[in-house]
Amino acid sequence: MKPPAHNQPAGNTPLLSVRNLRIEFPTRRGTLVAIDDVSFDIARGEVLGMVGESGAGKSLTGAAIIGLLEPPGRIAAGEVLLDGEPIHTLPAERMRKIRGRRISMIFQDPLTSLNPLYTVGRQITETILTHRDIGEAAARKRAIELLAEVGIPAPDQRVDHYPHQFSGGMRQRVVIALALCAEPELIIADEPTTALDVSVQAQIIDLLKRLCRDHHTAVMLVTHDMGVIAEAADRVAVMYAGRLAEIGPVRAVVQQPQHPYTRGLMGSIPVLGADVHRLVQIDGAMPRLNAIPPGCAFNPRCTEAFARCRS
Amino acid sequence: MNMPAQTPAPVPDAPLLLVEDLKCRFEVSKPFLNRVIEREPRRWLKAVDGVSFTIDRGETFALVGESGCGKSTVARLIVGLYEASDGRIVFDGRDLGQLQSEAERQRIRRRFQMIFQDPFASLNPRWRVERIIAEPIRVFGLLNDDAAIRARVGELLTQVGLSPADGRKFPHEFSGGQRQRICIARALANNPEFLVCDEPTSALDVSVQAQILNLMQDLQDELGLTYLFISHDLAVVRHMADRVGVMYLGRLVEVADSRTLFENPQHPYTRMLLATIPDIKMEGKRHEIVRGEVPNPITPPPGCTFHPRCPLVNDRCRSEAPHLLPTARGHLAACHAIEEGRQ
Numbered sequence: 155m156k157p158p159a160h161n162q163p164a165g166n167t168p169l170l171s172v173r174n175l176r177i178e179f180p181t182r183r184g185t186l187v188a189i190d191d192v193s194f195d196i197a198r199g200e201v202l203g204m205v206g207e208s209g210a211g212k213s214l215t216g217a218a219i220i221g222l223l224e225p226p227g228r229i230a231a232g233e234v235l236l237d238g239e240p241i242h243t244l245p246a247e248r249m250r251k252i253r254g255r256r257i258s259m260i261f262q263d264p265l266t267s268l269n270p271l272y273t274v275g276r277q278i279t280e281t282i283l284t285h286r287d288i289g290e291a292a293a294r295k296r297a298i299e300l301l302a303e304v305g306i307p308a309p310d311q312r313v314d315h316y317p318h319q320f321s322g323g324m325r326q327r328v329v330i331a332l333a334l335c336a337e338p339e340l341i342i343a344d345e346p347t348t349a350l351d352v353s354v355q356a357q358i359i360d361l362l363k364r365l366c367r368d369h370h371t372a373v374m375l376v377t378h379d380m381g382v383i384a385e386a387a388d389r390v391a392v393m394y395a396g397r398l399a400e401i402g403p404v405r406a407v408v409q410q411p412q413h414p415y416t417r418g419l420m421g422s423i424p425v426l427g428a429d430v431h432r433l434v435q436i437d438g439a440m441p442r443l444n445a446i447p448p449g450c451a452f453n454p455r456c457t458e459a460f461a462r463c464r465s
Numbered sequence: 466m467n468m469p470a471q472t473p474a475p476v477p478d479a480p481l482l483l484v485e486d487l488k489c490r491f492e493v494s495k496p497f498l499n500r501v502i503e504r505e506p507r508r509w510l511k512a513v514d515g516v517s518f519t520i521d522r523g524e525t526f527a528l529v530g531e532s533g534c535g536k537s538t539v540a541r542l543i544v545g546l547y548e549a550s551d552g553r554i555v556f557d558g559r560d561l562g563q564l565q566s567e568a569e570r571q572r573i574r575r576r577f578q579m580i581f582q583d584p585f586a587s588l589n590p591r592w593r594v595e596r597i598i599a600e601p602i603r604v605f606g607l608l609n610d611d612a613a614i615r616a617r618v619g620e621l622l623t624q625v626g627l628s629p630a631d632g633r634k635f636p637h638e639f640s641g642g643q644r645q646r647i648c649i650a651r652a653l654a655n656n657p658e659f660l661v662c663d664e665p666t667s668a669l670d671v672s673v674q675a676q677i678l679n680l681m682q683d684l685q686d687e688l689g690l691t692y693l694f695i696s697h698d699l700a701v702v703r704h705m706a707d708r709v710g711v712m713y714l715g716r717l718v719e720v721a722d723s724r725t726l727f728e729n730p731q732h733p734y735t736r737m738l739l740a741t742i743p744d745i746k747m748e749g750k751r752h753e754i755v756r757g758e759v760p761n762p763i764t765p766p767p768g769c770t771f772h773p774r775c776p777l778v779n780d781r782c783r784s785e786a787p788h789l790l791p792t793a794r795g796h797l798a799a800c801h802a803i804e805e806g807r808q
């Protein structure tokens with residue numbers, strides 16, 4: 155029996171659907187449950203923000219979707235559906251095809267996605283050639299167009315430069331061009347601006363937003379920064395200790411957070427013009443995986459907890 | 466039990482810290498042989514290039530700016546971790562470059578401390594927390610008997626929101642936020658008056674950041690501390706600082722009290738920085754254009770170093786560096802356009 159697909163208009167297959175996902179790590183001292191019963195959908199062209207403290211499980215969720223979970227980590231329950239088709243059970247070879255073609259990734263450190271020994275042009279051209287049926291010259295022309303599209307000045311010259319000849323912000327633009335070249339339906343961007351300066355971050359976010367609108371690409375935007383979510387996402391999922399605390403349209407979650415954790419989180423962020431004397435403080439810390447309390451994982455830190463929350 | 470403060474009577478109106486035309490350059494030349502073969506001159510990076518500001522007693526002065534603009538270098542110069550190439554640092558009326566004896570240096574050094582960004586790297590992993598916190602007390606010899614030191618360590622741990630029993634543990638047994646509390650306890654061990662805090666919460670999650678910022682404010686109220694607070698997060702700076710200095714490529718481009726700076730930014734770079742702050746409450750804010758990146762500091766642009774990114778640039782900006790001058794609004798800004806009234 156399938157659970158109902160919430161937050162999604164009925165009768166419309168979402169591009170991505172994650173259902174009751176559970177990720178476990180078997181260890182000598184027992185099994186750690188890193189992700190527990192997480193469900194959400196992403197519609198075509200939608201930007202879903204995934205926010206939470208470090209260790210909340212954001213990256214693991216992303217890795218599970220694209221089939222890059224590192225063993226011994228494993229999907230113990232639940233499913234990942236792309237356009238209604240399960241992809242979490244696909245053999246590695248077929249998953250690799252999907253990963254290049256239909257889902258692509260952007261990571262925090264642009265250098266992990268770029269090969270230092272090849273020019274950026276060669277890397278983009280090769281990716282285009284693997285995924286699309288066009289000739290070498292056309293692929294190179296497309297590479298230059300893509301560099302122009304992500305805002306690299308003088309792209310016809312820069313195409314022959316190596317990654318180390320670009321600044322951090324420019325490299326992340328190149329990575330975005332690389333992620334776009336197969337014209338994927340979904341991009342999973344894991345902290346794409348965390349390593350960048352604020353002025354560069356603002357530009358990269360604008361770029362991502364514009365590109366997704368133009369290409370109608372959906373994005374799962376993973377970040378610990380609520381500001382980035384507010385600027386870029388349509389809906390947001392708030393993770394805490396491997397679970398979803400809250401999911402909803404960004405404006406609603408930001409302006410009227412429902413979950414006590416989200417409320418605390420929003421209050422703890424300094425905001426310009428708010429002139430609060432003291433920030434809201436959530437005492438304590440997120441529990442480790444081997445010490446997640448029964449009931450609601452947030453209950454020991456929650457000022458509103460009652461008996462039912464503890465069981 | 467508190468130690469005697471041993472502070473000489475302060476000059477009432479003088480700033481606690483005065484930094485004047487501070488400069489620090491690092492050599493980034495290729496190795497000698499390569500230089501000779503490739504006929505290249507020695508090359509220098511001006512990490513801090515003529516920075517002046519003052520900090521009053523009990524005040525929080527913040528330095529803000531993007532990566533590489535020289536914030537940490539200023540911090541390290543003040544606490545003596547780097548040597549200045551030029552300029553003066555005057556603490557409570559005494560020029561730190563002119564101290565006569567080792568004893569005098571020790572007496573002054575005790576009065577300011579630094580807290581670093583990375584609470585993981587700055588604690589010795591093999592020492593118990595009590596030894597980590599006691600170390601500065603032993604170094605400065607303010608307390609000598611073990612029982613008194615232990616009592617003081619317990620008091621410090623309590624002050625930063627941990628328990629005296631935590632002294633028996635090792636750093637790895639604590640979370641990031643708790644480790645930053647330990648760093649703060651260590652910094653407070655000798656009753657300093659002045660704390661240099663270099664991105665104290667940048668490595669922490671926002672909810673933990675709130676705990677640490679609240680703690681820092683409580684300690685300031687309780688102990689009358691003066692802070693130099695360094696951050697690249699403008700909203701955090703607005704929340705913490707009384708006055709703010711904005712840095713760009715080794716120089717201060719604008720200095721103002723916090724409210725004025727955020728409500729009425731004058732310098733084009735400050736305006737651009739403010740435009741990068743996400744509109745987290747989604748109230749719909751005006752968007753100024755953010756463009757370009759910080760250039761390579763080894764070969765900074767001539768004239769005003771911000772000119773390649775500036776919407777108000779003219780010929781003068783390309784050749785002549787602006788100085789920090791008082792503006793009509795009573796704060797300081799280094800910009801020809803402001804001076805010429807063409808904004």
Ligand SMILES: Nc1ncnc2c1ncn2[C@@H]1O[C@H](COP(=O)(O)OP(=O)(O)OP(=O)(O)O)[C@@H](O)[C@H]1O
Binds near residue numbers: 491492493530
């Ligand atoms: N020991 C050093 N040798 C050479 N260059 C250095 C050294 N320390 C700092 N620099 C350079 O000096 C400039 C200022 O560095 P600094 O660390 O003060 O910047 P910052 O404002 O603290 O940046 P961040 O926000 O990244 O911490 C940078 O260009 C940096 O690369």
Ligand SMILES: Nc1ncnc2c1ncn2[C@@H]1O[C@H](COP(=O)(O)OP(=O)(O)O)[C@@H](O)[C@H]1O
Binds near residue numbers: 186207208213215
């Ligand atoms: N290989 C692993 N073995 C055991 N635990 C892991 C492993 N990888 C991740 N985890 C744990 O899973 C949780 C979620 O991790 P992650 O998804 O990386 O968090 P986030 O991206 O939200 O910071 C964390 O508690 C982390 O320690």
Ligand code: SF4
Binds near residue numbers: 732733772773779801
């Ligand atoms: S001096 Fe000129 S280039 Fe520099 S900030 Fe002012 S107007 Fe812009």
Ligand SMILES: [Mg+2]
Binds near residue numbers: 212
């Ligand atoms: Mg992560």
Ligand SMILES: [Mg+2]
Binds near residue numbers: 537538
């Ligand atoms: Mg720094």
